[in-house]
Amino acid sequence: MKELFNSLQQREKTLLILLFGVLLITLIASSAMNLYSNMQESSKKLQSSKSDYDYVFKKAEILSLDLANQGFKNNSEAAYTELDKLSKKYELINYVRTPNADELKIVYILNDLEKSLMFIEDSIKVIGITPSSIDISRLNEIKRFTIIFTI
Amino acid sequence: MNRYFLHENLANNKVQLHHYLGDVFQSISDIDLNDIHNSIKSDAEIFYFIPSSRVTSFPIDSDNSASEENLKAEILSSMDTYIVSDISNNDIFIHRNNDLNIAFLVDKNYLDSIYEPLLQTGAKIKVYPEHLLLYSYRKSSIFEILDRTIFSFKSGEGFSQASNNLKSYISILNNEQGEYKPVLLTNNEMLNKHFNDCDEEEVALDLLHINFVKNHDNLPNLFKQGFFLKYWLKRFQIGKVDYAIACAFFLIILIYPIATTSLNNNYSENYKNGTINLFKAINPNIKKVVNPRRQIDEIINSYNLEKASELSIQGIESLKRLDIPQITKVTIDVKKSEASLRLTELGVNQYNFLKNLMPQANIDLIEEDIQTSDGKISGSIIIGLGGTK
Numbered sequence: 001m002k003e004l005f006n007s008l009q010q011r012e013k014t015l016l017i018l019l020f021g022v023l024l025i026t027l028i029a030s031s032a033m034n035l036y037s038n039m040q041e042s043s044k045k046l047q048s049s050k051s052d053y054d055y056v057f058k059k060a061e062i063l064s065l066d067l068a069n070q071g072f073k074n075n076s077e078a079a080y081t082e083l084d085k086l087s088k089k090y091e092l093i094n095y096v097r098t099p100n101a102d103e104l105k106i107v108y109i110l111n112d113l114e115k116s117l118m119f120i121e122d123s124i125k126v127i128g129i130t131p132s133s134i135d136i137s138r139l140n141e142i143k144r145f146t147i148i149f150t151i
Numbered sequence: 152m153n154r155y156f157l158h159e160n161l162a163n164n165k166v167q168l169h170h171y172l173g174d175v176f177q178s179i180s181d182i183d184l185n186d187i188h189n190s191i192k193s194d195a196e197i198f199y200f201i202p203s204s205r206v207t208s209f210p211i212d213s214d215n216s217a218s219e220e221n222l223k224a225e226i227l228s229s230m231d232t233y234i235v236s237d238i239s240n241n242d243i244f245i246h247r248n249n250d251l252n253i254a255f256l257v258d259k260n261y262l263d264s265i266y267e268p269l270l271q272t273g274a275k276i277k278v279y280p281e282h283l284l285l286y287s288y289r290k291s292s293i294f295e296i297l298d299r300t301i302f303s304f305k306s307g308e309g310f311s312q313a314s315n316n317l318k319s320y321i322s323i324l325n326n327e328q329g330e331y332k333p334v335l336l337t338n339n340e341m342l343n344k345h346f347n348d349c350d351e352e353e354v355a356l357d358l359l360h361i362n363f364v365k366n367h368d369n370l371p372n373l374f375k376q377g378f379f380l381k382y383w384l385k386r387f388q389i390g391k392v393d394y395a396i397a398c399a400f401f402l403i404i405l406i407y408p409i410a411t412t413s414l415n416n417n418y419s420e421n422y423k424n425g426t427i428n429l430f431k432a433i434n435p436n437i438k439k440v441v442n443p444r445r446q447i448d449e450i451i452n453s454y455n456l457e458k459a460s461e462l463s464i465q466g467i468e469s470l471k472r473l474d475i476p477q478i479t480k481v482t483i484d485v486k487k488s489e490a491s492l493r494l495t496e497l498g499v500n501q502y503n504f505l506k507n508l509m510p511q512a513n514i515d516l517i518e519e520d521i522q523t524s525d526g527k528i529s530g531s532i533i534i535g536l537g538g539t540k
Contacts, residue, residue, distance in 0.1 A: 013377070017377075035409060039411050039415070042411070042415035043411075043415050050418075052423075052443045053423075053426045053429075059447045059448070059451050062451070063454060113471060113474050132484075133485060134485065135480070136470075137479065138480065
């Protein structure tokens with residue numbers, strides 16, 4: 001092969017090298033373009049899948065809350081029992097639950113704000129209603145929470 | 152710039168290396184051509200002079216407009232009769248411009264034996280027949296370098312002859328080119344005797360070198376520029392580190408899209424599976440999810456929801472940033488997405504800092520009812536959670 005190349009005239013050698021160079025550059029450019037095009041395509045696919053997932057998740061959440069709310073209306077005692085279990089799980093101090101005809105009031109003491117917010121979210125999942133008001137009174141490190149759900 | 156002029160020393164098979172820095176002479180040494188890469192760096196310029204006895208010159212008629220290929224064929228056929236070596240073993244160089252129209256024939260193997268060590272230097276290489284060194288100074292002239300006498304003719308032809316054969320060559324010259332009136336650039340008794348009616352101008356080799364640097368542009372360079380990877384790597388001083396960086400760069404260019412595409416596809420698949428699992432949690436009988444948005448909307452519509460509640464309370468995360476002992480009471484009206492804060496002896500600076508922090512936490516200050524006493528602030532403020540304004 002080398003002998004064949006060496007036997008060529010300089011002009012032919014130059015043309016051959018140029019041709020090889022152009023072919024190599026075209027090959028690399030085409031492969032790179034293909035790779036980057038695939039990457040963009042996959043990125044779009046990911047965005048679409050994520051967007052669909054978020055949409056379905058949000059709707060499923062609404063459905064879940066509605067079902068929880070219907071369950072609460074049909075059997076509020078079961079929901080209260082579930083709330084009491086949650087109060088123990090989150091180690092709420094002086095937990096008091098006061099159900100009325102049109103509202104449910106929950107009062108407790110918990111110093112950890114983050115934990116308290118998690119309890120509120122879990123409560124919403126149980127009764128399917130967002131609270132109408134949240135009241136946090138603070139004395140030094142002691143935080144007293146009053147959550148009112150309008151039924 | 153470092154410049155090196157190389158003349159072959161036929162007596163000891165070495166080359167005589169003349170080193171200049173710019174136009175200033177530095178040194179002269181005899182060196183083996185194969186070791187030249189140890190003496191010359193890649194930022195230098197090399198002028199290699201082939202002894203004219205190794206070059207066959209062939210003047211071209213300035214009116215000859217034949218193509219280079221045709222001209223080569225023409226020259227080869229006319230020269231074949233008196234070139235001893237096989238014609239195909241020769242490289243032919245054609246040079247045509249206003250001043251000089253000439254072809255040179257040089258043995259290919261000989262040229263390769265010069266190119267190989269020269270390429271190892273990575274320097275800028277220029278190769279000329281030795282008589283062109285004289286030609287650029289006085290077209291028709293004679294000079295002595297090492298053990299040989301060099302003849303340059305007006306046509307650009309030239310020859311070199313060892314000093315011991317000089318007499319016989321001069322007699323041939325007298326017979327064949329009686330009108331040859333060279334300028335004697337050297338002081339040689341025999342030459343003075345035979346060319347007694349010619350001009351004399353004794354010059355040093357250094358002067359010819361410097362003159363050649365200035366006037367060589369229109370002369371034929373016999374070095375064939377080609378793609379020699381090792382040469383160009385050395386020429387551009389590309390070391391192993393540069394090599395590694397370039398390789399890494401190309402690898403990154405190729406690996407980045409491949410890795411990103413793979414990750415994107417993986418995450419995308421996870422989201423799709425997650426979506427299917429959500430549907431299965433709602434209704435285990437769902438086997439296929441084609442258009443998730445439409446399908447979930449259909450399911451929601453079929454359930455006839457009484458009211459849409461939301462699990463997350465807008466702005467509740469912002470409360471975490473307001474976990475300060477001096478904020479003694481927080482009352483959140485979830486429907487209005489507003490919160491009333493009671494402040495007790497909060498430092499002015501701390502309050503200002505809190506106010507500056509609010510936009511970042513997506514909190515708006517709606518109402519302010521505060522009193523300042525001894526650099527402490529007390530009172531109440533109403534804020535909008537999640538940017539209510």
